Amino acid sequence: MQSKVSSIEKPATPSLKGFEWRNYIVYFAFVGVLIYFSISLSDEGFLTSGNLLNIVRQTATISLMALAMTFVISTGEIDLSVGSIAALSSLVGALAIQAGYGIIGGLIGGVGTGLVVGLINGLLVTKVAIPSFLVTLGTMGAIKGAAMWVTDTAPVPIVDANFNFIFGSGDIGPIPVLLIWTLVFTVIAHILLRKTTFGRQVLATGGNENAARFSGVKTMKIKLMVFLATGLMAGLAGLLYAGRMNAGRFSFGEGDELSVIAAVILGGTSLFGGVGTIIGTIVGSLMIGTINNGLIIMGLDVSQQMIIKGIIIILAVAFGKKAMKR
Amino acid sequence: MEQPILEMRGINKAFNGITVLNDVNFSVKKGEVHALMGGNGAGKSTLMKILTGVYSADSGEILIEGKPVSIKSYDDAQKNNISMIFQEFSLIPTLSVAQNIYLTREKKTSLGLLDDKDCEMKTEKLLEELGVDIKPTEIVQNLGVGYWQMTEIAKALSQEAKILIMDEPTSSLTKNETEILFSFINKLKAKGYSIIYISHRMDEIFQICDRITIMRDGRYITTEKCSETNLDTVISHIVGMQFDQAFEWKERSYATDVPPIFEVRNLSAEHVEDINLKIQPGEIVGIAGLMGSGRTELLRNLFGIDPIKSGDIYISGQKQSIKNPKNAIEAGLALIPEDRRMQGLVLEHSVKDNMILPILSKVKKGAFIDSKKSNEISRDFVKILNIKTDNIFKQAGLLSGGNQQKIVLAKWLANDPTVLMLDEPTIGVDIGAKTEIVEIIRAMAENGKAILVVSSELPELLALSDRVIVMHDGKIKKEMTRREIKSEEELQYAIQGF
Secondary structure (H helix, E strand, O other), rough: OOOOOOOOOOOOOOOOOOOOHHHHHHHHHHHHHHHHHHHOOHHHHHHHHHHHHHHHHHHHHHHHHHHHHHHHHEEEEEEEOOOHHHHHHHHHHHHHEEEEHHHHHHHHHHHHHHHHHHHHHHHHHOOOOOOOOHHHHHHHHHHHHHHHHHHHOOEEOOOOOHHHHHHHHHHEEEEEHHHHHHHHHHHHHHHHHHHOOOHHHHHHHHHHHHHHHOOOOOHHHHHHHHHHHHHHHHHHHHHHHHHHHHEEOOOOOOOOHHHHHHHHHHHHOOOOOOOHHHHHHHHHHHHHHHHHHHHHHHOHHHHHHHHHHHHHHHHHHHHHHHEEEO | OOOOOOEEEEEEEEEEEEEEEEEEEEEEEOOOEEEEOOOOOOHHHHHHHHHHOOOOOEEEEEEEEEEEEEOOOHHHHHOHHHHHHHHOOOOOOOOOOHHHHOOOOOOOOOOEOHHHHHHHHHHHHHHHHHHHHHOOOOOOOOHHHHHHHHHHHHHHHHHOOOOOEEEEEOOOOOOHHHEEEEEEEEHHHHHOOOOEEEEEHHHHHHHOEEEEEEEEOOOEEEEEEEHHHHHHHHHHHHHOOOOOOHHHHOOOOOOOOOOOOOEEEEEEEEOOOOEEEEEEOOEEEEEEEOOOOOOOHHHHHHHOOEEEEEEEEOOOOEEEOOHHHHHHHHHHHEEEEEHHHHHHHOOEEHHHHHHHHHHHHHHHEEEEEEEEHHHHHHHHHHHHOOOOOOOOOEHHOOOOHHHHHHHHHHHHOOOOEEEEEEEEEOOOOOHEEEEEEHHHHHHHHHHOOEEEEOOOHHHHHHHOOEEEEEEEEEEEEEEEEEEOOOHHHHHHHHOOOO
């Protein structure tokens, strides 16, 4: 008796035709970039393990922030304040260590700073209902100002060798600690997004906020949580900057929001919310790092790198839009 | 007598002192499909919002299986096994069917992680039981619209819903999808679920429902068995007086000895092919066809929204170059789009602001809008079109669907177009407003305009058109004068049966 009702019109099934190549473009692009630099920069030592590990070191801060940003963008929001948070956190962490509170003090200071700013962002977005773009545009400026003001733009050196080892320049055997940081958080973020109710509700909130709310998702709480997440990770990224450079400095993280958002979008997370991928984000981040590294070796300066990053973001979103329309 | 599964007794509700529900009674039996009908503003949606906890009644009681219950939120409604199948779909398009159905109710593994396999198995079982052929892992946005609704229903059933409220469930479905939905509803009925079915479409209601409850002006009017009533009775209850014969076709005369006022020659575009069309001044031409047959697409091409590949458009014998809607308006074309909320109106703006938008240049005084003149024009239209609004400064979004549609009409009447194109002009509009809109369109034709109407509602198309064009796969497949069409069935056959 259980006749299937559908015979007339089959629902679309994913076939090779429906293969969302956009979701995987970042992998092809990454391989393409690697091959391009390997050939064009073979004499400059691009492909040496030393340089490749360098890319990982330089990319760690962007990667950590991009992991958290994946959650924010998946809910359909954005956080522009990550770079400024990293700067302020590096300084607060350095000051705490300088004041004799040790590594733990530095950690609490840096991460706590990030959480506080994340909380402010989150509350303004959820309670005051200001669009996140405006909220974080505001805090981006304000926090940057705070970072410049707290030491009157002077850097704060960190002489604690253990701190600098754990949070920056250390290697365990051949493996840089920064690679370990990246790997650990990538695994955590991936499980959070794919395998927990939190991740599912993040995607639901971004996919259709009303529907999510009617299904019992506390969408405001979810949004608050994702801003806390970017705050936390940007705070940690600030400490990683400090550890790598042996100092806190207001200029750390400058322009990072561009790289971070580019990494997330390139990875295949939808700027319109509802679709997110951690693996894509990490590959996107490594690609940005690789491009930066390659451009530096080629002799291009920061200004030229910025131009290229800007173009990459626009291209990534343009591809994304095209795929959405279909 | 059998105990009803749901009973609403003596429900009263007022907003700001204005009574919207006056001592309404409503009861639903187990395993029946019960239509709730009434014009726009009759109080159907308010009654359902009270049932689902969106509003609370000022007085009256709700009984489920004879026990009084208190429903203060949608959660409460769900706890009482009541689920609303939303008109605006309430699924997450980017998640899979299984993920949607069990959202926030996922089973977890011993590690506290999501057990998607469990979800998918349960979903598979549920869908199997309902006889719906959807893969649990399918991403919802890849499904056809008809299947969205079934997924929603499956979701409601997984939450132990026993009473389902469906508000215009077929409004975005094709005929095929509607048939699938109806066979699905029949299955649910057989399993003992009760369905409250809100719709303006009479044919559907007589096809699928067991009983009809009719409301008018916030009052309960009557409940009748579908098998013991007929269309005329139902319509007279809804309208409150004997239904006038607006839906009867009247043979009209128009000038046939003059050149056509509107002509399309060999037009081809992405979704339409080799369209040839002539309309005399004062003639109403209807376009029939299934969804996707190219009807809407053709109007969009003619109005310059989507580009044409080849072909020419002539108005009053003049060849027109229409590259965008602005060209089209200047050439004397007007298009009243299907989705008025999205395309026809700025809902946040006032009735007046909407009406004068296309004629701003005509009501200007120097650089400013002449408020006296524009108020006058707006008031005239409110009067002529019998738009029910407190005043012309009321926000358009606050009016009922029928009145919104009249504002859209007014917008274009003000502009005095030569050719008026309408896409589903009475969709989602109550029967009273429907007859009025039909009359307005006829009056436009009497003024010598060329009228091109796309409609899925065949009685409406037959009532209006002097000539009907049937489209299929982007081509004109048949052309009939109204006189040649003997019955609705014949037209239906032309649309379906190739």
